[in-house]
Every structure is written in C-alpha cells, then in structure tokens.
Amino acid sequence: MADTTDYRLSREVGGGARGSGLRLGIPGYLVGPAVFFADLCLLILASVASAVGYHRIMLQEVGDLTTFMGLACAVSFYLTIFLTYRGNYSVRRLMQPVLQCREVTMAWIAVFLMLVTLAFLLKVGPNLSRGATIAFFLTGWSALVGWRALLSAQLHQARAMRVIAPRQVVVVSDRRVEEARTYLQDLAFHDYDVARFLVLPASDDFDEIGRELIDAAGPEHRIDSYFLLMDWGRPDRIGRLAEILRAVPLSVRLFPDPKVSRLLGRHELSVGGVWATEIQRAPLSFEERLAKRTLDIVVSAALLILASPLMLASALLIKLGSRGPVFFTQARTGFSGVPFRIFKFRTLTTMDDGPTVKQVSRNDDRLTRVGRWLRRTSIDELPQLINILRGEMSLVGPRPHAAAHTDYYGQLIANYAYRHHVKPGLTGWAQVNGFRGETTLSQMKARVDHDLWYIDNWSLWLDVKILLKTCVVLLISPAY
Template identity: 45%
Template sequence: MLIDAMLVIGAGIGCAVAYHLYAQSVLGKANVYAAASALVALNFILLIIVQQGYRLKAITDLPRTLRMTGTTWTGVFGALLAIAFAMKVSDEFSRGTTISFYAVGLAVLVIWKAFAARWTANALRTGAFANSRAVMIAEIGLPASSNAISDLAQHGYRLMRIMEIRERELTSPLLLSAIAPRFDELIAYARENRIEHVFLLMSWDRQHAIDSILDALKILPIPVHLVPDAHAARFLRYPLHSAGNTWTAELRRAPLSWNERALKRSLDLAGASLALIVFAPVMLVTAVLIKLTSPGPVFFRQTRNGFNGRAFKIFKFRTMRVLEDGPKVVQARKNDPRVTGIGKWLRKTSIDELPQLFNVLKGEMSLVGPRPHAAAHNSEYEQIIGNYAFRHHVKPGITGWAQVNGYRGETRALELMQKRVEFDLWYINNWSLWLDLIILFKTALVSVGQRSAY
C-alpha cells in the first residue's frame, strides 16, 4: 500500500512538473497537483483494499492483479474527473497533465505489480515468510502425500516437529492411554520451544481421535487447527461463504461479480447510445433501401437465447426474402438465393447487426459477448458440445472474441462451432473492461474485411 501511494503521488507530481515545463516553461501549481495525486492514491488504495487486493494470494495472482489495477485506476480517474467537472474545478487541471498522469501512473503501477507478484511468489516458495513456529500431529503416511506441509511453510508457518500416529491407535477407544508418553514429550517440546500453533492432519471422519487429541492439548494455551483431509480439501479450495450459521463452498461462481456487471452495463449504455447517434443516418438510409428493393418489413426479428438461457427477440435489418423463426432454421450460405441484393452488402459490412443496439439498451444483449444463435441451432449444439451451455452465463453480444478471431458467419463443420465455443468460454473466464474495448476496436477493423458472413 505504501509503495502504491508513493508511486501514484510521484507519477502525479512528476507528470505535472514535466508537462508544464515542456509546454509552458513554468512550474505550474505543484501544490494543487500534489493534493490531487494524494486524493487519487487514497481512493485507489481504498478500492484495492475493498477488493482484498493486498492479500498474499491476490498479490501473486498476476492476471487478477493486473485486471484489478486497470479497472480500479480507470474507475478512480473517471469518478474524480466527473466530480471535478460537476463542481466546476476541472479548469484547475490541464488536459495534458491529466492524460499523462493516467497513462504514466497506470504503466508504473502495472510494472510494479508484475515485479511484486514475481518477488512475492519466489519468497513464498523459499519459505521467507515462515516465522510462526508450529508442530503437526498427523495420521501416519499423510504428511508425505499431503500438500498441506508445503502450503503451511509458504504461508507463514515453520513446522518444527511432526508427530505421526498409527491408524490402529487412532481407531482405538484408548488412544490417549496408548500414546500418553509421546503426548507428554510433545507438550514439553511445545513449551520449551515456544510453539505458537498445532495442526492436526488426519481424516475428518476420525471424530473420536480428534476430540481426544483436543482434550489432551487443552493444557497448552495455543490454537489448534484441523487441516482438511483429501476429500474436504478438494472443495475447500473454492471461496467460502456464510449463510447464517452455515458455511458453504462456492463450487462455481458467477462469471462476473456485481461490480463487474455494473461496469459492463455502463459501457453498454454509453456505447450503444453513442453508436445510435453516430449510425442513425446509416440506419435510416438502410431502412429506405430495404423497403425500395424488396417486399417485406425493414426489421427481422428472431428468437434467440440470452443470459441464463432466457429467450428474447433479436433485431436485425432484413437481408433475406424469408423470415425463418421456428424449430428449423437454415444458416445463410455463400451465394444463398434467399439473400436479397441489398442484403448481401448489409451482411458483408455487418450493417444488418446495427438494430441490435436496441437489444443492448433493453438489457437483453451486451456490446461484447458470445454471439446468440437461433433457438433451433441452440438446442442442437447444446446436445453435442459439452460446454456449450456455459455461453449463457453472460449476456450475448453484438460482437465477441470468437468473431474478431475469425469465427464469424456460417459454421459448415462441427469443429468450427467447437472452436467458436472455445473462444467464447475463454472470453467469459478472462473478462475485463479493457478486453471489451480491444474487441470493439478489432471489430471496427475486421467488419469490412471479413469474408465468412454471407
């Protein structure tokens, strides 16, 4: 936290001084920029704390740390700029300084986070943080097969001694009598060496043995921890949540947290509104051309499956002479006779997709996400592609990661659809606001040059 604060404040003051000396040959209001930099640093650190970003596990998870840093930094800047504008104090800050502070501050933080993640991971592997003295009482054979010992050593505990107990002794109703001398020796060792923790490593179904050992250790005023056995450890790797007095392991989390959903929805609303204003003339001309060149409605509506598999009606400009929306829908192919003359051009340029901006505003779709397929195709592929249903864990999009990587339009072979699903799932598991912006930028580049949509 201290280094984060120093880097942010240093970047803010440095950018202000450098920009003013370069642009105006004067130092400028250094005290104002110093105060603003401190405010940015404070808000950034508080938001990282809320997201538990300063825990060892978070620090060493570099992809998560970088996503958190990028989104938090951008969010802090956006919020503070909005407040400065609303309070009419934005004139106090030059645009050049603000932009350079955002870019330089983010770059410095990313470099520092990458270094910190690597250094911390190496320190954990070498046991640099293993300062708390501990002993372990284990079922014989388990220490050799369990990852618990190395995990404890990496996260602050130095195992000074391990006492192993045979299986037949653990199942004996006279456990304490059978191993009394060994327990007396362990207790004396704990006192002499100032042991701070005791860990029990044994199968959780040995309730009598666990209770007996706890009773024997009550003479020591130190905490006793029960290490998960192989069966419980499998599930306790997942995040734990309390439901009243009950704890649950979240075996599968929602793909996006509530704040990530809010961030993505904000981008959708802002982007869709702006796009409708920019493309309004294009959409108006397109509607007129469709009406003049072929009989039928301007818009084509078809049932698709969105978030959580819920059905909705997608909007597109009509590009065919037919309006298929039933249990059987035939994909458009190259030189498809059903496609109208103007429809070929609309499909090639992706202008036919623009009405989906209304679906985005309604909350049925997102600007970026897995492309929704016709309900008939959806039912078919869910039966033959194992992970297909995971595509419905987020809102479908007008464009997506699969589309900017070449998997767009007709899927002539099952392998093509499997590859599209693979890219969609990667997107869901690696979502970030920055990734959405990259996909939107790439979409603008490839929408004209792509040749797989007919």
C-alpha cells in the first residue's frame, strides 16, 4: 500500500503560519489581471490630473483634455503590453518591490521615448502641451512606482494570511519525506501548498496509487498540478506514472534527479533553488480558457436567439408526433470526467440512460418519424446550446459520450481519458473529419486520435475553423 501523507506544508517543513490548512481565498491567477486593469485606470487618472493641474496653474483654464486621454490610453496600452511580455504580472514578481521599480522605470522610459518619436514623425506635437506631457511623465512614473511598492507589501501580507489561495499540489516521490525536504521547502516558499505527499511502492504495481492520484484530482480538492520526484535511473517507472496521469487534466512536472540535474540545460519552471521540467502541459491556460469561454457565450447566445423559432416548431412537432417528453436528457462525461446532464430533442421512443446504452444506427427502429428528420438535420442537437451557456460544454471539443460508453471504451482504448482534458463540444475535429454517429471500435480509436490532436493543437482560430467547417459538413453530408 502506498504511503500517503495529507501534508500541511508549514508544520512539516517550517512554513510558519501557512499551515492553517485554509483552502479558501482569491486564486493567484486573478491577481495579475486585476493589477493589469488597475495600472490602466491609474495611468488614465495620472494623465488627466497632470493635464488639469498644469493648465490650471499655468493657464488658469482646463482646456481640451481629449488629447491627453488619448495619450494616457496609448501609454497604458504599450506599457502593460511591455510589462506583460516581461512577466511582471505574476504574483511572485509583483512581490519584489526592487524588481518592480526597475522594470516599471525601464518600461516607462522606453514607452515614452517611442511615443515621443511617433508624435514627432506624425507631426502631432502641436496638439500636446510640453509642460503637461513632462508633468504626466513624472506623475505617472511616481504613481506606478508607489503603487507597486504598496502592492508588494499588501501581497506579502495577503499571502501570509492566505487571502491569496496558494496553489494546491500533489508530490509523488520514490523517497521519504525527509529526503525531499529541500524540494518541499522551495515549493512552500514559492506559494505551493503540498496537499498530499505520496510515496511510491517499491514494486511496480501502481494500480492502487494510480487510483489515489486520479481521485486527488477531483474538483473538490482543487489540485493545481502534480510534481514527480523520482529516480531518473528508472525511466520505466516514470513512464508508467506519466501514463497513469494522462487521465488527469492537470499539469505534471518532473523534478530533476539530483544525480543528473547539473548536466541538464534549459528548464521550464523555476522553483526557488531547484527547478522542474514540464512533461505534460495543462491543456489551456487561464487566458486561453477565457478566450474560449467568451467565444462560447457570444456565439451560443446568438444561435439560441436566432434558432428559437425553429426550436419551438421542433418541440411542437415532437409533442404532436409521439408520446413522451420534448427533451431527452442523459448522463454524459464532461471535463475532467465530471458527469453532467446533456439536453437534446427526443428522437427515439426510448429514454436509455443507465449501465447499458445502445448506439443509434441509421435504420434504428426506435427512431420516431419526427426524430428521424431531426437527426438528419442535426436540429436535435440545438438544446445543447443551453449546456454551453451553463458552462458544461463548449462549442468545439470532443463529443461527450454516455457514461456507459465512457466506461466501456476507457478500458479498450489507450489515452481515452485524455479527451476529458477540455470541455466536451457541440462539434469537434473528429466530427468534421467524418467520424460522426454510430462507430465501431476502430472508428472510435480514430475519433479519439482526432480528439487528442485537437487538444494538443488548440487555438481560437482552430475553433473558428471547425465551426465554419461544421456548417459545410451539415449541408453536404447530413447525419442520420
């Protein structure tokens, strides 16, 4: 049996007050965007205040502030882009006041020189008061440096009080906790909270610990990532564990073996005095999830409004055509394996939802007359727009399978669970490449391969491309 430790990091490795075990707080990934927008607001206020103050003192009038509003927006835009590119909106860097002062000063001077040069080349100088511009240069820089110094102190206090929720991680090791103390201390210092420390068994039987690792990734535990601390002389064990963790939609990082770390070059993630190389990337970053979710909400809401007359007519035809409810709901497997209820227009005379679910075939005798038409035109899928607005599905992603089919194919197809690393979709890369409807085992393997390719190569443009291609596929190749 694996040695499993529910690990309160501060009490075990000297993290002080961090060991209260509190799991609530503001997620760390929200701090950067909040500071980003605070910078924008601060610079606009500094620009307006500089212009008003200068004109009041020197000219006894306020004058036209439109030009200075434009200047503030331009400076804010380029400055925040520069700081973002340099990684200065991460919590760790925001907590270093000397670094922030240096980075802000360098960015501020670079942006101002660039904009002054553009103003000269475009001959917009007469519209700008030199005195007010200089006042904004000094006022904006002072406000930013002062704000960052104050923010750094507040972030230190917030982290100590755990107002900012530390990232919960699981450490899997083939050595005891005492031997991993250096790694754990560095994780603690950089705001990682080791929720569990699991020691691998001496044998190669990972079945039990594999179940524990997958259970630890449940939404109730709020785990951010996994760290592996293992002997690199046993790549078979690392590979076996990495294969098990492919069923988990989280980042998996491998610490270097002390015997070989000095021989290694570039790395992915610096964690204090040690570093870890990333062997599995979390499918989508926060910014990517935000962009994808925005696309989902905008497009699905518009489609729901436009298709509402067609959906009402379809509901009426279903009600008049056969006995039973208008909607068919079924347990489907969603993101990270979490089940949800999918909405579809009822097309069958049965309502299969249990341990055995028969796939619908082209000449299925369970199809109603209205249902056959609804499936051929794919109108029966339109209620899933509600699932998308609820956040259970996305416009594009692997098609969600019935829970019974997930259990069945998960035992037969390698990496099947990896398709749950993103939200299921109304359409997907597999569907626009011909893998729709009833499938054999070989066809299902091909569908899974397409789903995994989509996850590994995701981009917002790819989603748009799939949506456009779906429209073409529906016109030239109707379903059944």
